[in-house]
Amino acid sequence: MSERRWKSVYVVGIALNAIAFANAVMNGSWLFAGAFAFVAVYLVVRLRMVTPDPDSDR
Secondary structure (H helix, E strand, C coil): CCHHHHHHHHHHHHHHHHHHHHHHHHHCCHHHHHHHHHHHHHHHHHHHHHCCCCCCCC
């Protein structure tokens, strides 16, 4: 897959986890909210690994 497609997959995953996190918090399900927050943080880290650093050429 291309880099652009990977970025969009990660961004959609992060957005869906943010929605699920907000829904879990509003319902008082803190265990589920923690799980969704953990997955969202993991996806952000993976997105940072896939996206090249613009300062890498220096």
